[in-house]
Amino acid sequence: MKKSIKFSWRSVTESRLFFPLVALSLILLFDFIFIPGFFTIENRGGNLHGSLIDIFRNGSTVMLLAIGMTLVIATGGVDLSVGATMAIAASVAGILMNPSALRNEVFFVTDPTYTFQPLWLVISAALLVSILCGLWNGMLVAYMRIQPMVATLILMISGRGIAQLITNGLRVQITYKPYAFLGQGWIILPFSLYLVAFVFALTWLLTRKTALGMFIESVGTNFRSSFFSGINEKRIKLMVYTFCGFCAGIAGLVASSNIRTSDANNIGLTTELDAILAVVIGGTSMSGGRFSLLASMIGALVMQAITQSMYAVGVPAFALQAIKAIVVILVILLYSEQMRNFVRRLGMTSKGA
Amino acid sequence: MAESEQNILVMEGISKAFPGVQALDDVSLTLRKGEVLCLVGENGAGKSTLMKVLTGVDKPDRGKIIYDGREIHPKSPQHAQELGISTVYQEINLCVNLSVAENILLGREPRKMGRIDWSKMNTLASNTLRDLLGVDIDVTMPLGSYTVAIQQMVAIARALYIASAKILILDEPTSSLDVHETEQLFKVMRKLKNEGVGIIFITHFMGQVYEISDRITVLRNGKLVGTYETASISRVGLISKMIGRSLAELDEMSKIKLESGKHIKSEALLQARSLGLTGTMKPFDLDLHAGEVLGLAGLLGSGRTETASILFGVEQPDSGMMAVDGNPVHEYSPLSSIKRGVALCPEDRKAAGIVDDLSVRENIILALQASNGWFNYLGLAEQYQLAEKYIELLSIATPSADQPVKNLSGGNQQKVILARWLATNPKVLILDEPTRGIDVGTKAEIQKLVLSLAEEGKACVFISSELEEVLRTSHRIAVLREREKVAEFSGEVDEKTIIHAIAGGEA
Numbered sequence: 039m040k041k042s043i044k045f046s047w048r049s050v051t052e053s054r055l056f057f058p059l060v061a062l063s064l065i066l067l068f069d070f071i072f073i074p075g076f077f078t079i080e081n082r083g084g085n086l087h088g089s090l091i092d093i094f095r096n097g098s099t100v101m102l103l104a105i106g107m108t109l110v111i112a113t114g115g116v117d118l119s120v121g122a123t124m125a126i127a128a129s130v131a132g133i134l135m136n137p138s139a140l141r142n143e144v145f146f147v148t149d150p151t152y153t154f155q156p157l158w159l160v161i162s163a164a165l166l167v168s169i170l171c172g173l174w175n176g177m178l179v180a181y182m183r184i185q186p187m188v189a190t191l192i193l194m195i196s197g198r199g200i201a202q203l204i205t206n207g208l209r210v211q212i213t214y215k216p217y218a219f220l221g222q223g224w225i226i227l228p229f230s231l232y233l234v235a236f237v238f239a240l241t242w243l244l245t246r247k248t249a250l251g252m253f254i255e256s257v258g259t260n261f262r263s264s265f266f267s268g269i270n271e272k273r274i275k276l277m278v279y280t281f282c283g284f285c286a287g288i289a290g291l292v293a294s295s296n297i298r299t300s301d302a303n304n305i306g307l308t309t310e311l312d313a314i315l316a317v318v319i320g321g322t323s324m325s326g327g328r329f330s331l332l333a334s335m336i337g338a339l340v341m342q343a344i345t346q347s348m349y350a351v352g353v354p355a356f357a358l359q360a361i362k363a364i365v366v367i368l369v370i371l372l373y374s375e376q377m378r379n380f381v382r383r384l385g386m387t388s389k390g391a
Numbered sequence: 392m393a394e395s396e397q398n399i400l401v402m403e404g405i406s407k408a409f410p411g412v413q414a415l416d417d418v419s420l421t422l423r424k425g426e427v428l429c430l431v432g433e434n435g436a437g438k439s440t441l442m443k444v445l446t447g448v449d450k451p452d453r454g455k456i457i458y459d460g461r462e463i464h465p466k467s468p469q470h471a472q473e474l475g476i477s478t479v480y481q482e483i484n485l486c487v488n489l490s491v492a493e494n495i496l497l498g499r500e501p502r503k504m505g506r507i508d509w510s511k512m513n514t515l516a517s518n519t520l521r522d523l524l525g526v527d528i529d530v531t532m533p534l535g536s537y538t539v540a541i542q543q544m545v546a547i548a549r550a551l552y553i554a555s556a557k558i559l560i561l562d563e564p565t566s567s568l569d570v571h572e573t574e575q576l577f578k579v580m581r582k583l584k585n586e587g588v589g590i591i592f593i594t595h596f597m598g599q600v601y602e603i604s605d606r607i608t609v610l611r612n613g614k615l616v617g618t619y620e621t622a623s624i625s626r627v628g629l630i631s632k633m634i635g636r637s638l639a640e641l642d643e644m645s646k647i648k649l650e651s652g653k654h655i656k657s658e659a660l661l662q663a664r665s666l667g668l669t670g671t672m673k674p675f676d677l678d679l680h681a682g683e684v685l686g687l688a689g690l691l692g693s694g695r696t697e698t699a700s701i702l703f704g705v706e707q708p709d710s711g712m713m714a715v716d717g718n719p720v721h722e723y724s725p726l727s728s729i730k731r732g733v734a735l736c737p738e739d740r741k742a743a744g745i746v747d748d749l750s751v752r753e754n755i756i757l758a759l760q761a762s763n764g765w766f767n768y769l770g771l772a773e774q775y776q777l778a779e780k781y782i783e784l785l786s787i788a789t790p791s792a793d794q795p796v797k798n799l800s801g802g803n804q805q806k807v808i809l810a811r812w813l814a815t816n817p818k819v820l821i822l823d824e825p826t827r828g829i830d831v832g833t834k835a836e837i838q839k840l841v842l843s844l845a846e847e848g849k850a851c852v853f854i855s856s857e858l859e860e861v862l863r864t865s866h867r868i869a870v871l872r873e874r875e876k877v878a879e880f881s882g883e884v885d886e887k888t889i890i891h892a893i894a895g896g897e898a
Contacts, residue, residue, distance in 0.1 A: 247768065248765050248766050248768045249760045249763075249764075249765045249766075249767075249768045249769070250765045250766075252749070252753055252757075252760065253760075253761070253765055255746075255748065255749060255753075256746045256749060256753070256757060259746045259747060259748040259749060260742075260745070260746045260747065262742055262743045263742070263743050263744055263745060263746045264746065264757075265705075265725060265743075266705065266725055266735065266737050266743045266744070267725070267729075267746075267757045267758040267761050267811065268725045268726040268728075268729040268730075268758050268761035268762055269726075269757070269761045270726060270761075274765075327748040328748050
């Protein structure tokens with residue numbers, strides 16, 4: 039009997055979700071103690087609102103990015119350009135709805151029903167362009183054999199320039215109401231959460247109900263063995279970078295819908311780092327190999343929960359990054375092999391005694 | 392009293408468990424000053440783990456280590472080195488992109504005014520190599536530009552350089568050395584021995600055990616079988632202690648081979664005509680018949696691995712043609728090879744074989760799944776069925792099919808890779824050093840397996856640096872020298888004929 043208890047503690051601590059969940063719980067515990075009303079959820083006309091819901095809603099862009107980023111990191115790479123890709127997607131969407139910027143004039147449309155192109159075209163065009171961005175990264179990494187960090191740095195730097203070129207260097211106002219629904223709509227829960235759930239489910243099916251997930255892990259663990267086993271390692275890499283671009287595109291649409299502008303300079307700024315951290319907190323090794331999408335999602339929530347809690351206790355925006363860094367360091371420390379062993383032993387002695 | 396003073400090292404009651412495996416169970420070992428102690432046993436017997444405990448890589452669960460009269464607790468290989476225990480590992484753990492000199496002196500570079508004194512460093516390194524090992528090479532070249540054998544010598548030089556080394560551990564250093572290089576190494580070992588260094592030598596070559604050792608410690612399944620004076624135990628006796636079963640099955644081999652030889656088909660399954668790659672392999676002709684084992688013999692670097700790489704499409708030939716089953720080959724890549732029924736079990740198990748984070752099951756189905764494509768996923772049930780089948784067929788020692796393959800011993804990893812290729816049901820199976828770093832018992836198992844695969848109608852290519860093994864296993868032998876196919880023998884050939892062919896008439 040005792041043995042089975044020990045065993046279950048071990049299997050709990052060894053689960054990939056254990057440590058991300060511990061990190062998330064600690065932050066929520068902090069919120070529970072220091073922020074009154076943090077856990078209050080209001081029902082406003084059938085829709086749920088509250089700080090907890092906001093964590094999910096504001097975290098949706100990082101969650102979307104983290105899905106693509108997980109796969110890229112699992113192959114042993116990294117994609118620094120997702121923030122810039124978000125900006126590009128937003129610019130494409132903005133200019134198609136409100137092309138006034140092309141005539142070099144800032145045209146404030148006030149009509150919420152006005153759009154230059156239909157919504158389906160706006161979304162498909164933006165996603166197509168972001169897929170092309172991912173394809174470009176994939177080509178550089180897989181076929182040109184450029185180090186992933188360097189290869190994606192190119193688009194990270196140039197991407198915002200491209201985004202500005204698309205909008206003629208101007209910020210494009212987006213007033214079209216249906217588009218705003220992407221980031222601000224509510225169907226009981228925020229609409230962006232359904233988008234996250236959809237992309238998550240799609241990715242999970244693609245990686246775990248086909249051999250793709252295993253191939254990604256195999257390539258990330260040992261690409262030479264994978265090559266000898268007949269896995270087309272280049273094509274796998276091309277696929278994950280392209281998919282990462284697609285995820286960044288959706289994130290860009292949500293972000294621009296949220297602020298009702300396509301702001302090439304600020305949309306998705308430094309979110310690539312949040313996404314990478316989310317994946318790392320989720321326990322996927324930066325050197326590639328085993329990955330867990332669900333753990334990355336929890337990682338993204340950890341990142342957002344930190345931000346949200348800091349704002350709530352009144353940390354000014356300019357100090358936020360520094361505080362966030364400290365919390366992230368603590369989380370990562372919690373994660374180290376030594377700490378894991380310590381927790382494991384703790385469980386064994388306390389349950390065993 | 393005198394006895395205990397002689398002992399430089401006493402390990403007592405060492406136990407160590409890994410997830411699912413009791414790697415060491417109450418193992419003891421003593422090493423005297425100025426002796427060579429051979430540590431032998433099958434794969435997974437616990438030799439490497441015992442040495443990892445001694446060098447501080449793994450912490451023992453129980454037991455104590457008494458070194459030079461006092462108890463020690465090595466925390467890391469570096470700590471062990473500081474104490475005077477140096478190791479050369481089975482797999483070369485050096486930086487291929489650094490120079491030879493840097494590799495030898497890494498962390499102990501001579502300094503002048505706070506900076507590294509490069510010229511002194513290079514002289515020191517080349518002197519060490521020349522004086523200790525008799526190897527004369529340009530030490531400023533990157534290590535990766537030399538052969539595996541030279542790299543191994545550099546690793547030994549690095550271990551020896553620690554001036555105060557009282558114990559030297561050699562974990563299968565000879566598995567990639569040729570006869571001449573091994574002799575050189577033995578010379579070094581004898582010299583060190585006379586200087587009072589205690590040497591622990593791990594090897595699978597029985598000949599070497601008898602040539603160099605004073606005493607032999609045998610491990611089996613993580614337990615100590617016993618320690619024997621080399622002079623007092625026969626080869627057969629030793630082997631039976633190692634594998635714990637009779638040697639009769641080893642003798643069966645020749646019978647099986649004769650029997651299986653009857654099934655060779657006359658038409659060729661794979662035909663290569665003037666197939667070659669400039670700078671890698673001179674054009675060669677090769678026929679493989681169903682039901683036949685073809686051995687490739689030759690020295691290290693003679694082109695054995697290169698031939699395998701070209702046949703499997705890892706490297707693209709630039710001359711000649713190849714046909715499998717009568718169909719000319721147009722595309723050379725591992726994937727297309729798998730699809731036409733050609734499989735290669737590569738030489739370097741760690742770098743090109745196992746995917747160590749993945750489970751035994753995933754490793755086994757990997758190649759089959761790759762040829763099916765990513766979308767056409769084998770169901771989990773089917774995967775487990777395949778994995779269980781090969782775990783049983785090849786008697787792979789693993790707690791479950793879900794065990795990460797990195798937790799398995801070398802021999803069992805090799806079997807997993809074999810299983811990976813058998814699962815693709817190949818017509819042509821190329822085995823490059825399938826028995827390298829593997830114990831006697833498993834070696835015989837694999838050799839028998841190769842013959843029975845041939846009997847089933849597969850064409851096998853068997854590559855090994857152990858000539859005896861090639862002779863025992865193959866129906867036909869092709870000899871390679873300096874990246875050229877120089878001879879072919881079939882029927883009964885004796886070792887001498889082959890050695891002459893390998894040496895090229897000079898010897």
